[in-house]
Amino acid sequence: MKAPISWLKEYVDINVDIDTLCEKMVAIGLEIEEVCYLGENVTNTVVGQILSIEQHPNADKLVVCQVDVKTSKIQIVTNSKTVKVGDKVPVALSGANLATGQHITAGPLRGVHSDGMFCGPEELGITKDYYPNGDVDGVLVLRESAVVGQDVRKEVGIDDYVIDVCVTSNRPDCNSVYGIAREIAVALGKKVKPLDVSYTEEDGDIAQYVDVEVTAPDLCPAYFMHAVKNVKIQESPLWMTSRLAKIGLHGISNMVDVTNYVLMEVGQPMHAFDESDLCDKTIIVRRANEGETIIPLDGKEYKLTNKNLVIADKTRPVGLAGIMGGANSGIKPQTELVVFEAAKFAHDNIRHSSRDLGLRSDSSARFEKGVDVYSVQLGLDRALHLVQQLGCGTIVKGRIAKVDEKPFNQTIAFNYSRIKQLLGIEIDKRTVKKILNSLNVEVEYKGKEIVCTVPPYRTDLVRYCDIIEEIIRVYGYDNISGTMLENSHITFGGKNQKDLFVDNCHGILTGMRYNQCIFYPFGGKGLYDKLSLNGYDMSHNIKLLNPLGEELSAMRTTMCADILQCASLNHKRKNLDLKLYEYGAIYLAKSLPLEELPDEKKGISMFASGETVNFDSFKCDVLTLLDGFVQKVHLERSKVEFLHPGISADVFVDGKYVGFFGKVHPTICKNFGLAVDGYVAQLDFDTLYTLKNDKFKYQTFAKYPPVDRDFALVMSEDVLAQDVLDEIKNVCSLCEYAQLFDVYRHESLGANNKSLAITVRFRDNTKTLKDTEIEEQVSVCLKALKDKFGAVLRS
Amino acid sequence: MKQQIENIKQEFAQELQNATSVANLQELRVKYVGKSGVVTGLLRQIKDVAPQDRASVGNMINDLRKGVEVQLAETEEKFAQVELENKLKAEQIDISLLNGQQWGTRHPIDKVKDEIIDLFKGIGFEVCEGPELETDYYNFQALNIPLEHPSRDMQDTFYINDNILLRTQTSAMQARLMEKKGPPIKMLCPGKVFRADSDASHSPVFHQIEGLVVDTDITLRDLKGTLEYVAQRLFDEQTQVRFRPSYFPFTEPSVEVDLTCCNCHGKGCSLCKGTGWIEVLGAGMVNPFVLENCGIDSNKYTGYAFGFGIERMAMIKYGIPDIRLFFENDIRFLKQFKK
Structure with a gap:
């Protein structure tokens, strides 16, 4: 959530510098993603007044201006034909940097010295949302009131910080400028100023203009409409458009800007309908009919299902609920009567519709995070206040309210001792009350109990632990000092026997100079095909529904592909002397499609290549490792497809197959791009572990000579x-x-x-x-x- | 006769001095004290000696024999010593010819994992691993993240089907543990976790260690104390722990945990982006919903939970710039992490 400091200052007295502010915000839980100074890229640029203009002696298209910048008189050569003597203009002085990336230095222009450059909106990084004529092509002539010599950033409204707050998902109430202002007030120990939501209903009756029916109250628990007549569609004032621009929106027209402004300030998404487009003066909030289509304001056609919620009139959808209004009913320059919609829609429905249709908007993003039912009317009131303030129409009497869910003040009561039980520190009752009051939580002490009444916009506060978290985050986590589980029971720590044995294997393998690798346990057909002479059979692999790519789409059923791929990468980098191993899992489905969790079978893979490596040395390594588990193994010629048929073995213990090792088949070597011969092994750790015989007794050894x-x-x-x-x-x-x-x-x-x-x-x-x-x-x-x-x- | 014995004595001394090998000594032994040697010859002549002198001459001959034998033995020992020394000298080799063989190495992820486990083992934490393919219930619902919960968006989940997914957090083991084993619980669950995200600081596969303690009288202070104990041993004694408010559905209160930067000790450097602090993990007090869901009385018991990102710890500890290096397994990377 982005918020300009200037906007926040309307609601809270921020009397600390930006760094301190950010620190204090972080300390109470508002993570700062970014702080941006809007004027950062415009330096050493001031308001200047043109004293005289003369033709450049050597260039027809240039003029030479004498300019007052208060501290001195300077000379600027410009190609602007529009500037006049007496105009106040932005002057980039020598050494200035501009938003376009230009760096200005004084010097001659066609033989005449110039101390700097006049700037246009682009060089200042502004648009018409910030300043009158902010869309002009060429030099921007400033207002008469501009102060000569002053930093131009102040004049054009970019002397401002925008902070981007990363709002945690439990705090949808902070997804608004006012919500952040509320938290800043707590952080700074100030009082937040109330939102001005006053307005006067002047004329008429809403019933004349629209009637509302909600046929899907499960997806739309609250729906309000309020009408404005005698609407004059025009541009919004700069104070409004500049605030919107600072957080990434553009001024469109007063009625639309009001809805955007309320969305950003209060966090309530709104929509404005042109009443004349509503057939039969009717609004029906309903599930879409299968196959019904709509063209929202983005101009593309979307085909709907009955999972999507639409705002419709008698004959057709006029809006995709919570996502975007219809192109057929939007505000136009000639619109005379506007009906505002403010509603709460089920967040999961908006989320699904938005994803299924591939259409997102600021509104849908807000609804997905959850809008509280209290803010719905607050937003509508604020919009009407702004309409009146901007003088863009007459507010019609009456409001349509279709309400299934009403705002309420949750009460949470719990034993005061719980605070110490959870935090380990004592906080006195007065301090607790003061903290909670600053968050608009009312507090009453009744015997051992603390009874808290929560403001309606804090839907995240439900249980005692939520209240305790509020207390400690404001009280300060730095007041918590560490203790070492002094009152806990004794427990027996450590690894289980199997994990200890795994450590043993790591010791044996590293002692034999093998280096441990870790791989992704999923891959794709491209990788596994390399391991096969006639294409890898993927029918046993568990597949991901939403992989990052085909190459990472299936859980592995072999460990060899990864270690060979790793060997190949090393060979390509001329690392030919390799001894690698992995301790990891393969994933074996009991049935496919998967109905229950698969076996995650632990195994060890080994790979060796290099001048000193041959079958005998590799076999010796494998058998040494196996000796850690069992005394006797039986070898048979291996049938593993990717091994050399004559230089490979399957390993059996007590008649059970436990793995294989051998020289990599020459075709497979080629598939992987191995530069020299390699030897690979895979051992089934889990099975070997079950065959491990730990129970033994001392046996006498022979006295007689052999x-x-x-x-x-x-x-x-x-x-x-x-x-x-x-x-x-x-x-x-x-x-x-x-x-x-x-x-x-x-x-x-x-x-x-x-x-x-x-x-x-x-x-x-x-x-x-x-x-x-x-x-x-x-x-x-x-x-x-x-x-x-x-x-x-x-x- | 006496003069003859004296002469022989001197003669022997002379010959012994000239001897240069064990073989020479053997020749002398034969010559002087052999069966038909000089001493035997003298003994044969004793019959010619006047009877009153026989005893003294006999003694002289015996002394001569003993003297010869002792001197021969002494010299022989000396020669053997010299010969052994010569032999050893001759056997000398170039000891620098072959380089020592380096041990193989543990992967840095496992190395850091084991270091962390070792610290917790010492204070009573049991280690266990859970399934990487997990049900929606254990990964989300049991952790107070119902279907459609907005915090599911915090984690891009890989799904196998509607019900089975690749676990996004080792926290998935919390409920499994609590169901299986009542309080007191002190558990550590290391393992792979998965999220659909990939760049220099994100890998679709990475490793976490989940810690969970449930008992009577467990407080937020214990959480801080435990993390201080670990951080100070993993990095250095001066390391401090800072809590910042945060949000996880399964803990309440929830905190982000920062450590003083191990590179600059809090002064501010490029590693900590000038802040002096490094964010290392998320933690909090177990949400009573989670306890109750697993049949644990939340009035009686409290608990804390935390989750380390192992790659992140390893990147901080060893100054590794890119998470992808861990999974590439270039042998030149692996070999750096010696015992």
């Missing part, structure tokens, strides 16, 4: 080493462990064969092993490996 035997076994490349090791452990009852220590490949082994070097440790926990027992185990083992994998001892 016997180690090494084997070199030749087999096909298709055989997985892990399967061989598992088989050894399976068939050898005395095998403590079997581990791989070398892989050898050579043509002498035969095509597509490899040799695995394996150490097997045998031990009997009950006695020292004999050679014969070991030989027996070895032969069982070798036979099994031969039968199952075709593996034979290397000769």
